[in-house]
Amino acid sequence: MNIIIRDLRFTYPTGLEALRGISLTIAPGEQVAIVGQNGAGKTTLVKHLNGLLQPTQGSVHIGDWDTRQHPVSKLAVRVGYVFQNPDEQLFSQNVGMEVAFGPKNLGYPAEKVDALVKDALALTELSEKTETNPYDLSSTWRKMVALASIISMDTDIVILDEPTTGQDAVNVRRIAHVIAALRERGKTVITITHDIDFCAENFERVIAMSQGQILLDGPANEVLGQEEILATTYVDPPQLTRLGLRLGLKETVRNQEEFLTAIRK
Amino acid sequence: MAIVTLQNVTYKYPLTEAPVLQNVNLQVNEGEFVAVIGPNGAGKSTLCYTLAGFVPHFFKGELTGIVEVAGVETHQSSLNEWVLNVGLAFQNPFNQISGAKYTVFEEIAFGLENIGVPRGEMKPRVEKALALTGISDLADRSPYSLSGGQQQRVALTSILVMEPKVLVLDEPTSQMDPIGTREVFGVIRTMAERGMTVVLAEHKVEWIAAFADRVVALKDGQVLLDGKPGEVLTSPLLEEAGFGISRYTSTARKAKEMGLWKKDQLPVTLEEAVEGFRS
Numbered sequence: 001m002n003i004i005i006r007d008l009r010f011t012y013p014t015g016l017e018a019l020r021g022i023s024l025t026i027a028p029g030e031q032v033a034i035v036g037q038n039g040a041g042k043t044t045l046v047k048h049l050n051g052l053l054q055p056t057q058g059s060v061h062i063g064d065w066d067t068r069q070h071p072v073s074k075l076a077v078r079v080g081y082v083f084q085n086p087d088e089q090l091f092s093q094n095v096g097m098e099v100a101f102g103p104k105n106l107g108y109p110a111e112k113v114d115a116l117v118k119d120a121l122a123l124t125e126l127s128e129k130t131e132t133n134p135y136d137l138s139s140t141w142r143k144m145v146a147l148a149s150i151i152s153m154d155t156d157i158v159i160l161d162e163p164t165t166g167q168d169a170v171n172v173r174r175i176a177h178v179i180a181a182l183r184e185r186g187k188t189v190i191t192i193t194h195d196i197d198f199c200a201e202n203f204e205r206v207i208a209m210s211q212g213q214i215l216l217d218g219p220a221n222e223v224l225g226q227e228e229i230l231a232t233t234y235v236d237p238p239q240l241t242r243l244g245l246r247l248g249l250k251e252t253v254r255n256q257e258e259f260l261t262a263i264r265k
Numbered sequence: 266m267a268i269v270t271l272q273n274v275t276y277k278y279p280l281t282e283a284p285v286l287q288n289v290n291l292q293v294n295e296g297e298f299v300a301v302i303g304p305n306g307a308g309k310s311t312l313c314y315t316l317a318g319f320v321p322h323f324f325k326g327e328l329t330g331i332v333e334v335a336g337v338e339t340h341q342s343s344l345n346e347w348v349l350n351v352g353l354a355f356q357n358p359f360n361q362i363s364g365a366k367y368t369v370f371e372e373i374a375f376g377l378e379n380i381g382v383p384r385g386e387m388k389p390r391v392e393k394a395l396a397l398t399g400i401s402d403l404a405d406r407s408p409y410s411l412s413g414g415q416q417q418r419v420a421l422t423s424i425l426v427m428e429p430k431v432l433v434l435d436e437p438t439s440q441m442d443p444i445g446t447r448e449v450f451g452v453i454r455t456m457a458e459r460g461m462t463v464v465l466a467e468h469k470v471e472w473i474a475a476f477a478d479r480v481v482a483l484k485d486g487q488v489l490l491d492g493k494p495g496e497v498l499t500s501p502l503l504e505e506a507g508f509g510i511s512r513y514t515s516t517a518r519k520a521k522e523m524g525l526w527k528k529d530q531l532p533v534t535l536e537e538a539v540e541g542f543r544s
Contacts, residue, residue, distance in 0.1 A: 014410060037442040038414030084413060084440070085359065140305040162413070166356060166439045168304040168468060169509035194414075194442050197512055234444035239471060239512040239535070246539045256516045263525060263542065 001028055001063030001078065001156050003049065003188070008058040010044055018044040020212035021058075028156065029186045031179065033199040033220075036209035037234035042192045043084070045209070046159050049190070050079040062157065077106055080155040084162045084192075086139070086146035095121070095137075095145055096130040102153040120152035123181055125174060140171045147178060158182055160191040164198050176202050200224055200238035200254035208233055225252030268462050269293035269316060269431060274330035276311060276320055285311045287486040288330075293431075293464060298457040300473040300494070301466045303483035304507045309466035310356060312483065313435045315339075316464055318347035335430050349380065352429035356436045356466075358416035361423070362408045369411075369419055370395070370404040376427045394426035398452055413440035421449065431462045438469065450476045470511045474498055474533035482508065499531040513538040 003026040010019040018041045026032055034042050047053040048060045051072040060067045062078050080102075083089045092098035099120050103113045121127045124144040129137065134145045143163070150158060160179075164172045172195075179202055182189050193199050199206060199220070206223040208216040210233035216223045224230075224237050227245060236242065244253040244262060253259045271291040277284045285308050293299050303309050314320040321328040322344040332339040335350040355361040366372040373391045382390070395401045400418050403411065408419055421437050434453070438446040450472045457463045457478070467473055473480060473494060480497040482490040484506050490497045497503075499514050513532045520526040520542075532538040 012410075016410070038412040038440070038445060043412070085357065138306050162440065165413075166305075166436055166468075168507065170304060170507045172509070194440070194446075196443055231444065234442040236443040236447070240516060242535055243513065243516075243538050243542070246535065247542055256512070256519060259516055260520060260523065260525070263520070264523075 001188075002026065002061070003157065004059075004061040005048070006059050006061075008045075008048065008060060009056050010041075010048070010053060011056045018212055019048075022212075022214055023058075024207070024214065024217070026188060026190065028188055029183070030205055031183055031189045031203050032191070032205045032207060033203035034190065034192045034207045034209060035194070035196060035199060035230075035233075035235050036215070040209040040233060041212040042209055043161060044212075046081070046161065046190060046192060049075075049157065049159060050081050051075040052081070073105075076102075076153065076155070078155055079157045079159065080150035080153050081159045082146050082150045082161060082163065084165065086134075086142040089146050089149070090134040090142060092134065094131050094133055095126055095148075098134055098145055099126075099148045099152045102149055106153060116152045116154055120148040123151060123178055124148040140167060143167065143171070144174070147175070151178070151182070155187075157188045157190070160189065162192055162194065164193065164195045172198060196224070196235060197238045197240075200241065208235060221252045221254055224254055266295050267292040268295045268335055269464070270331065270333045271315070272331040272333075274315065274328070274332060276315060276326060276328045278311075278324060278326045285486050286315065289486070289488055291481065291488065291491070293462055295430075295462055296457055296460045297479060298454065298463040298477045299465070299479045299481060300477040301464065301481045301483060302468065302470070302473065302497075302508060303466075303489075307483040308486040309483055310435050311486075313353060313433050313464070313466050316431065316433045317351050317353035318342070318344050319353070322347070348427075348429075350429060351431045351433060352424035352427050353433045354417075354421045354424045354435065354437050356439065358413070358420040358440075361420045362416065367407060368405050369400065369408055372408050372419060373423045373426050376423055380427070390426055394422045397425065397455075398422045399448060414438075414442055414445055417441055418445075418449070421452075425452075425456065429461070431464065432456060434463070434465045434467075436466055436468065438467075438472075447472060468509055470498055470509060471513070471534065474511065482506075484508075495530070495533060495537075498533045517541060 005022055005024040008019055008022040011017045051067045100117045103116045124147055126148055134142055163175050206220045224241050227237050238254055240259045241254050249262045253262050271289050274286055274289040275284050276286040301309050363375050374387050377387045398418050417440050438449050454476045480494045503510050511533050517526045517531045528541050532541050
């Protein structure tokens with residue numbers, strides 16, 4: 001299902017204008033990363049996709065639904081949202097109950113709930129931890145529980161707010177694996193991230209935001225090579241892209257394979 | 266001269282079976298900037314808590330060995346005395362922001378109020394600290410209306426303003442944008458050059474290499490490596506043990522196998538990579 005955002009503006013009750021005219025279409029199954037400086041409006045934008053925030057002006061459509069005409073509880077059938085901080089999201093006694101909470105609330109029959117929970121736990125490598133209280137797990141695994149509890153809702157659209165924050169290399173790879181699996185299932189994945197190397201290695205489309213507006217939007221290689229424009233929103237290109245630029249490589253490279261191929265020429 | 270000394274330190278939280286720190290030995294000299302790296306669960310945060318006195322004074326549990334900071338031994342001190350020498354910025358700013366203050370300016374002043382700094386001295390100190398970390402424009406905002414990265418700058422500033430002898434930082438830039446991260450590393454470097462001792466737990470290897478004097482690699486509560494950034498961060502031991510390494514290092518290692526990297530030393534920073542691939 002398409003996401004269509006038309007001239008979206010949003011002003012917080014404090015008077016802070018956080019979004020200043022955003023227009024955007026995201027097709028089904030796209031993997032999109034949103035980057036940009038702190039306070040650029042990234043989280044404010046994605047909170048409009050599941051109705052947590054309502055446009056001050058303009059509109060947001062999830063498929064044929066206008067978010068102003070559907071409550072958050074209904075939008076949850078279509079859009080799953082994994083919070084930046086798992087502790088804002090977890091409350092159940094054990095991992096299994098936590099992951100079952102979402103699909104149960106969507107009213108799915110018990111068998112379907114069981115199947116969805118099992119699948120989400122397997123994908124996030126939590127199958128052994130079903131009986132554990134989420135708060136007895138390390139922050140690394142609590143992040144995976146938060147992820148699993150959204151995956152189990154089987155929504156067409158999954159939003160991840162800073163999935164790799166504070167995660168080590170092993171868990172970043174685990175998260176990349178989950179995103180790849182969602183891609184294969186045809187899910188739309190929208191990720192906010194400051195981890196630009198992670199962004200380069202896992203996303204095909206990149207949107208750079210600055211001061212409530214879209215600065216750049218396009219294929220990852222096009223966007224990530226724009227060093228000067230990205231700097232205006234406090235983003236550096238990925239490490240290997242910067243190296244390629246400094247070495248004067250003709251094409252923009254964004255991962256090891258592309259870099260090594262380019263310098264062999 | 267060593268301002269921080271850990272001698273055979275082993276620590277176990279009250280309800281856990283295995284020790285989180287095992288026989289850790291570490292000395293940090295005055296004005297040194299030491300980065301601590303390690304996979305999640307290696308003991309980085311616990312090491313930070315130990316330096317900041319939260320272990321054992323707040324978390325209790327069993328601490329053996331010697332922890333000495335600025336000439337005071339942790340068992341012979343209270344947390345109230347300890348905080349005058351050591352400041353800790355938490356990994357998650359939500360856990361640090363007091364919740365008792367309406368504005369960022371007041372939040373930054375909170376620590377100074379608690380140690381009885383006179384009002385006339387407090388204001389210029391807060392203003393100076395806000396300018397140092399680049400958040401003067403946030404002074405009148407509520408700490409809770411800020412983005413994650415902005416809150417982290419507030420958390421850092423509220424410790425810097427206390428002017429501790431030893432600054433302990435637990436992933437202080439985890440929610441910051443990339444250039445913001447680089448700026449904050451620059452601020453931390455400046456503090457070290459002014460004589461403040463810095464211990465920083467961090468995953469961002471590229472900036473550690475560019476700014477820190479020394480790197481300690483922790484694995485399963487033990488010190489695996491301790492040395493200059495260029496040596497520790499390019500050690501083949503790291504990748505095997507699940508540490509994150511810089512893309513410059515991993516790519517040059519691969520390039521070396523293919524005969525495209527000629528030097529013996531692998532790069533950690535952009536400059537080193539540019540120089541190596543040009544030659």
